Amino acid sequence: xxxxxxxxxxxxxxxxxxxxxxxxxxxxxxxxxxxxxxxxxxxxxxxxxxxxxxxxxxxxxxxxxxxxxxxxxxxxxxxxxxxxxxxxxxxxxxxxxxxxxxxxxxxxxxxxxxxxxxxxxxxxxxxxxxxxxxxxxxxxxxxxxxxxxxxxxxxxxxxxxxxxxxxxxxxxxxxxxxxxxxxxxxxxxxxxxxxxxxxxxxxxxxxxxxxxxxxxxxxxxxxxxxxxxxxxxxxxxxxxxxxxxxxxxxxxxxxxxxxxxxxxxxxxxxxxxxxxxxxxxxxxxxxxxxxxxxxxxxxxxxxxxxxxxxxxxxxxxxxxxxxxxxxxxxxxxxxxxxxxxxxxxxxxxxxxxxxx
Amino acid sequence: xxxxxxxxxxxxxxxxxxxxxxxxxxxxxxxxxxxxxxxxxxxxxxxxxxxxxxxxxxxxxxxxxxxxxxxxxxxxxxxxxxxxxxxxxxxxxxxxxxxxxxxxxxxxxxxxxxxxxxxxxxxxxxxxxxxxxxxxxxxxxxxxxxxxxxxxxxxxxxxxxxxxxxxxxxxxxxxxxxxxxxxxxxxxxxxxxxxxxxxxxxxxxxxxxxxxxxxxxxxxxxxxxxxxxxxxxxxxxxxxxxxxxxxxxxxxxxxxxxxxxxxxxxxxxxxxxxxxxxxxxxxxxxxxxxxxxxxxxxxxxxxxxxxxxxxxxxxxxxxxxxxxxxxxxxxxxxxxxxxxxxxxxxxxxxxxxxxx
Ligand SMILES: NC(=O)c1ccc[n+]([C@@H]2O[C@H](COP(=O)([O-])OP(=O)(O)OC[C@H]3O[C@@H](n4cnc5c(N)ncnc54)[C@H](O)[C@@H]3O)[C@@H](O)[C@H]2O)c1
Ligand SMILES: NC(=O)c1ccc[n+]([C@@H]2O[C@H](COP(=O)([O-])OP(=O)(O)OC[C@H]3O[C@@H](n4cnc5c(N)ncnc54)[C@H](O)[C@@H]3O)[C@@H](O)[C@H]2O)c1
Ligand SMILES: [Zn+2]
Ligand SMILES: [Zn+2]
Numbered sequence: 167x168x169x170x171x172x173x174x175x176x177x178x179x180x181x182x183x184x185x186x187x188x189x190x191x192x193x194x195x196x197x198x199x200x201x202x203x204x205x206x207x208x209x210x211x212x213x214x215x216x217x218x219x220x221x222x223x224x225x226x227x228x229x230x231x232x233x234x235x236x237x238x239x240x241x242x243x244x245x246x247x248x249x250x251x252x253x254x255x256x257x258x259x260x261x262x263x264x265x266x267x268x269x270x271x272x273x274x275x276x277x278x279x280x281x282x283x284x285x286x287x288x289x290x291x292x293x294x295x296x297x298x299x300x301x302x303x304x305x306x307x308x309x310x311x312x313x314x315x316x317x318x319x320x321x322x323x324x325x326x327x328x329x330x331x332x333x334x335x336x337x338x339x340x341x342x343x344x345x346x347x348x349x350x351x352x353x354x355x356x357x358x359x360x361x362x363x364x365x366x367x368x369x370x371x372x373x374x375x376x377x378x379x380x381x382x383x384x385x386x387x388x389x390x391x392x393x394x395x396x397x398x399x400x401x402x403x404x405x406x407x408x409x410x411x412x413x414x415x416x417x418x419x420x421x422x423x424x425x426x427x428x429x430x431x432x433x434x435x436x437x438x439x440x441x442x443x444x445x446x447x448x449x450x451x452x453x454x455x456x457x458x459x460x461x462x463x464x465x466x467x468x469x470x471x472x473x474x475x476x477x478x479x480x481x482x483x484x485x486x487x488x489x490x491x492x493x494x495x496x497x498x499x500x501x502x503x504x505x506x507x508x509x510x511x512x513x514x515x516x517x518x519x520x521x522x
Numbered sequence: 523x524x525x526x527x528x529x530x531x532x533x534x535x536x537x538x539x540x541x542x543x544x545x546x547x548x549x550x551x552x553x554x555x556x557x558x559x560x561x562x563x564x565x566x567x568x569x570x571x572x573x574x575x576x577x578x579x580x581x582x583x584x585x586x587x588x589x590x591x592x593x594x595x596x597x598x599x600x601x602x603x604x605x606x607x608x609x610x611x612x613x614x615x616x617x618x619x620x621x622x623x624x625x626x627x628x629x630x631x632x633x634x635x636x637x638x639x640x641x642x643x644x645x646x647x648x649x650x651x652x653x654x655x656x657x658x659x660x661x662x663x664x665x666x667x668x669x670x671x672x673x674x675x676x677x678x679x680x681x682x683x684x685x686x687x688x689x690x691x692x693x694x695x696x697x698x699x700x701x702x703x704x705x706x707x708x709x710x711x712x713x714x715x716x717x718x719x720x721x722x723x724x725x726x727x728x729x730x731x732x733x734x735x736x737x738x739x740x741x742x743x744x745x746x747x748x749x750x751x752x753x754x755x756x757x758x759x760x761x762x763x764x765x766x767x768x769x770x771x772x773x774x775x776x777x778x779x780x781x782x783x784x785x786x787x788x789x790x791x792x793x794x795x796x797x798x799x800x801x802x803x804x805x806x807x808x809x810x811x812x813x814x815x816x817x818x819x820x821x822x823x824x825x826x827x828x829x830x831x832x833x834x835x836x837x838x839x840x841x842x843x844x845x846x847x848x849x850x851x852x853x854x855x856x857x858x859x860x861x862x863x864x865x866x867x868x869x870x871x872x873x874x875x876x877x878x
Contacts, residue, residue, distance in 0.1 A: 238598055245663055245670055277633070280658065280671045302636065307601055314601055315636045316672060 170374070172299055172381050173388060177323040180370050183217040186285065186324055190221065190258070195283070197257040198224040199248065201271040203231035206263040209332040210289045214262055217326070224260070225251050229270075236266045237306045238314065244274045258283045258321075264290035264337075265297040269315070272303030276318035286320045289329040291341025291368060292422065295348070295376040298323045300384045300394075311409075317389065325377070327370050338365055339458070340422030343400075345372065347429060348379040350450065351396045354495030361453055395499035399489045403511070404428020406474035410467050419461065426458040430518070431511040436491040438510070439503050446494050451518055463512045471512075472505065526730070528655055528737050529744060533679040535733075536726050539573040542641065542680055546577065546614070551639070553613040554580040555604065557627040559587035562619040565688040566645045570618055573682070580616070581607050585626075592622045593662045594670065600630045614639045614677075620646035620693075621653040625671070628659030632674035642676045645685040647697025647724060648778065651704070651732040654679045656740045656750075667765075673745065681733070683726050694721055695814070696778030699756075701728065703785060704735040706806065707752045710851030717809055751855035755845045759867065760784025762830035766823050775817065782814040786874070787867040792847040794866070795859050802850050807874055819868045827868075828861065 170177040178185055190198055202211060207228050215221055227247055229240055248257075261271030261284060268286045275284035288294045304315030330338065342365040349357025356375055363372065380397065387394040408424035419427075433450045436442035463471070475486045486508075489499040526533045534541055546554055558567060563584050571577055583603050585596055604613075617627030617640060624642045631640035644650045660671030686694065698721040705713025712731055719728065736753065743750040764780035775783075789806045792798035819827070831842045842864075845855040 238594070242594055242663060249664075249666060249669060277670045277672055279669065280660065280673055304636065307598060308605075310605060313605060313635065314633045316633055317636055 170377060170381060172319075172323075173385050174301075174319045175322050177298060177325060177377060177381075179325050179374055180327065181324070183214070183287075183324055183326065185322070186260075186287075187218050187221070189285070189321075190218070190223065195256060195258040196254055197251070199227055199251070199253065199257060199259045200224045200262055201227045201229075201244070201259055201267060201274075202262045203229050203235075203264075203267055205231045206267065206289050210262055210287075210329050213328060214287070217328075229267075231263075231266070233266055233306070236270045236304075241270065241274050241305055244270075245278055248274075248278055253278070253282070255279050255282055258285065260285045260287060261320075262287045262289060263293075264288065265293040268293055268297050268320075269302070269304045269312070272318060272320065273305050273315055276303055276316045281318070283321050286323045287329070288323070288325065290333055291330060291338050291373075292344060293341075294325050294330075294373055295341055296344045296380065298325060299377055299380045301388070325373060327368075327373065330368070335366065336420060338368065340420035342368065343422030343425045343429070343458075345376045346454065347397075347400055347425065348376045350429065350433075350491060350494060351399050351489070351497035352379045352383070352495060354493075357494055365457070392499065395487070396489045396497040398499070399491065399497055400425045400429035400432050402428065402475060402478065402486065402488050403431045403471070403508070405478060406471040407463065409474050410471055414467070423458055423461070426454050427461060427463070427515060430454055431508075431515050432488060433491060434511040434514045435488060435501075435503050435507060438507055439488075439501060440490040440498060441492045442490070443493070446491070449494070455518055462516055468509060468512060472508070475508075526734060526737060528675075528679075529741050530657075530675045531678050533654060533681060533733060533737075535681050535730055536683065537680070539570070539643075539680055539682065541678070542616075542643075543574050543577070545641070545677075546574070546579065551612060551614040552610055553607070555583055555607070555609065555613060555615045556580045556618055557583045557585075557600070557615055557623060557630075558618045559585050559591075559620075559623055561587045562623065562645050566618055566643075566685050569684060570643070573684075585623075587619075587622070589622055589662070592626045592660075597626065597630050597661055600626075601634055604630075604634055609634070609638070611635050611638055614641065616641045616643065617676075618643045618645060619649075620644065621649040624649055624653050624676075625658070625660045625668070628674060628676065629661050629671055632659055632672045637674070639677050642679045643685075644679070644681065646689055647686060647694050647729075648700060649697075650681045650686075650729055651697055652700045652736065654681060655733055655736045657744070681729060683724075683729065686724070691722065692776060694724065696776035698724065699778030699781045699785070699814075701732045702810065703753075703756055703781065704732045706785065706789075706847060706850060707755050707845070707853035708735045708739070708851060710849075713850055721813070748855065751843070752845045752853040754855070755847065755853055756781045756785035756788050758784065758831060758834065758842065758844050759787045759827070759864070761834060762827040763819065765830050766827055770823070779814055779817070782810050783817055783819070783871060786810055787864075787871050788844060789847060790867040790870045791844060791857075791859055791863060794863055795844075795857060796846040796854060797848045798846070799849070802847075805850070811874055818872055824865060824868060828864070831864075 168179045168181050259275040261268045275282050288298050301317045301319040304312035307313040404425040407427050411419040430451050433447050437447040488501045488503050490501045491497050524535045524537050615631045617624045631638050644654050657673045657675040660668035663669040760781040763783050767775040786807050789803050793803045844857045844859050846857045847853050
C-alpha cells in the first residue's frame, strides 16, 4: 500500500521521499528546481529537506500563494526565471505545494522548451486526494479558471501525510469534501468509514483509497470522454456557488465548502431525476450539513448561478449536464436536469436548516 | 502520392482540401475557427473558401504577420478571443498560414481548455516542407525563440501548392534551403534532382519527398532523443547567424538564407571533423553560394555567434553539438567540434567569394 500505479506514472505513499532521493542523486538531471509558494516554502520546505537527507542541490522558485496567482503572468515570470537559471531540457522541476502549485508548476514544466520532467509533492489534503491523479495542469486567464492547460503526467507523485500537520483546519475540511465525493460516487463502505472518522485525523489509508478511486476512474477515461464525468458530482452547482461566493462574499467559501453545498443540491437532484432514495438523500444531507459551516444560497444569486453553470467549460452547446447518484456509491453521468429542478434544489438546500 | 501517414495523423497532398470539407461538414465540431495573419487572410483565405465550396461556416481570428508577433501576448489575446466566441472543447481550429501561424495556432489550440483539435494548412514553402511534420508547436517569450511550446499533433495537415503562387520569391528561396538540407542529410539523388530544378517552379513531388524524409526521421525519434538531431544540420551555426542578423542587419536574413550560410559552414566542419570529402564540400559550396544572396560573417560578430550557439536550447551543459555530413545524403549527430574549427568555418565561408 505504499505505491499506486497510475497510467504512465507512480504515486508513492508515505515512503519518506526515498525514491525521490534516488532520482535526484541519479545524475539524470542537469539541474533541479523546487517550485513552492511562500507558505509551503516556509512550512514544507524544511521538512522536505530533512526527508531528503539535508538536500540542498536545487534552485528555489517561489511565488505568492493563492488562486489569484495561478495565472499566465506568473507563468511568464517562472518561464523567464528558468531561462535565467540556465534550465535546459534535461532539468527537473519539483512542485511542492497545494493544487495551485502543482497545477501551475505542471503547466510551466509541460510547456517550457516543449516540456521538461516534473514531480509533484502535494501538500494539501485537496491536492493529495484530487490533483495528484489525472495529469491535468492548468492556469487561469482573466480570472477564468483553468482556461489554459495541458494533459501532462508528472514523472511521479509523492503523498506524505507529514506535510498536512501545518495545514489549517479549514483547508483540511476543504479536501475532505472530495473524499466524501469519492465515497458517494464509487464506494458505499468507504463513505460509511469516512462518516465514522474525524477529518482532523485523516489517515493515510483513507487518502490512499480516495486516490485509488479517482485513479480507477481516470484510467478508464483519460481524456474525459465519459466516465470521468462522475468525478464532477457536486461540482456543477458547487463551482457556480464557489464562483459567486468569490465575487460577492467578504469571506468566500473554500472549494470544498462549495462542493459540500453542491453535493447536497445534486443529491437532491439525484432523488428527483435518478434512483437515489429519499433515505439516502436524508443521510447525505444530515452528514454533510453537520460537518460543514452554515451557508445560504441567496435568491438574488439564482440567475447568476444559472449563467455560471451554462458557461462552464464542461458543458457542450449550452446544455447543463449533471452527474447524479443512483445510490450511495453509484453515479451516472450526462444527466439533463430542468432549470426548474435546479432552482428547487437551491430551495431544498436553503430549507434544511443549514443556513445561518 | 496524395497522402502520407505520419505518426498519429495524415498529411494530404494536392487533394483540393476534399477531406477537410468532409471533416467540417461532419458535424463533429461545435464551432470552427480559422486562424490567419493579415497576409494569409487576404491572399490565402479566398482560395481556401473557394476550394471548400464557398465555405463560410467559421469565425476568423486574425493576427499581425511576422515572427515578432509569435509571442505570449498574442496567445493570450487568441485564448480570450476563443472564449469570447464561446469556444468549447469540441471546437476545431484551422491554422492557415506560414510557420508563425501553425506554430502559434498549434500552441494555442493544444493548451486552450487543455487542448482542442486543430488542423494545419501551411501556406509557405518553409512551413510545408518543415513545420508540417513533427508535432512541434511554439511561441517566443522575451524574444527567445520557441521558449515555450508543446509536442502536439494536428488532426491532419493539408499541403496545397496552389497557395504558394502568391508567396514572395524570397520566401520560396527560404523554404528551399530546408529541401536542400533534406537531400544532404538523407538522399543524394534527391539533392541532385534539386540542383537540376528551379526553386521558382518547385514541384509537388519534390515537396512530397522532403516531407517524407522529415517524416521518416521524426517517426524514428519523436522526442528528439537522437536521430532527429540530423535535421539540425546547418542550423547550429545558421541559427546563430540568423539571430545576429535579426539584431544587427538593416535587412535581416530570412531563416533559409541563414541556414544556407550554416550549411556551407557545417559542410566545411563535416570535411574537417567527419568523412565528408573535399569534392563534396566543393559541390555543396558552389551550388548553395550560387543560389543564395551574398553575405559576410563579420569578424566582430564571431564572439557573439559563439555565445548564441552556447545558449542554444538544443545543447546540454554548454557543450556545442553538431550534426555533420559523412557524405552527400548521410549525416551523423552529436559531433563535438572545437571552437577553433568553428572559427575556421567562418573564415572558409568568408573566403569562397560569397561575400559582397
Ligand atoms: N489538477 C487537478 O486535477 C486538480 C484537482 C483539484 C484541484 N485543482 C486545483 O487545485 C487548486 C486548489 O488546491 P489547494 O486547495 O491545494 O490550493 P492551494 O495550493 O492554494 O493551497 C491552499 C493554501 O494552503 C497553503 N498550504 C499548502 N500546503 C500547506 C501546508 N502543508 N501547510 C500549510 N499551508 C499549506 C497554500 O500556501 C495556500 O495558501 C485550484 O487551483 C484547483 O483548480 C487541480
Ligand atoms: N514547428 C516546426 O516544426 C517548425 C519548423 C520550421 C519552422 N518553424 C517556425 O516557422 C516560422 C517561420 O515560418 P514561415 O517562414 O512560414 O513564417 P511566416 O508564417 O511568418 O510566413 C512568412 C511570411 O509570408 C507570409 N505568407 C504566408 N503564406 C503566404 C502566401 N501563401 N502568400 C503570400 N504571403 C504568405 C506571411 O504572412 C509572412 O509575412 C518560425 O517561427 C519557425 O520557428 C516551425
Ligand atoms: Zn473539486
Ligand atoms: Zn530550419
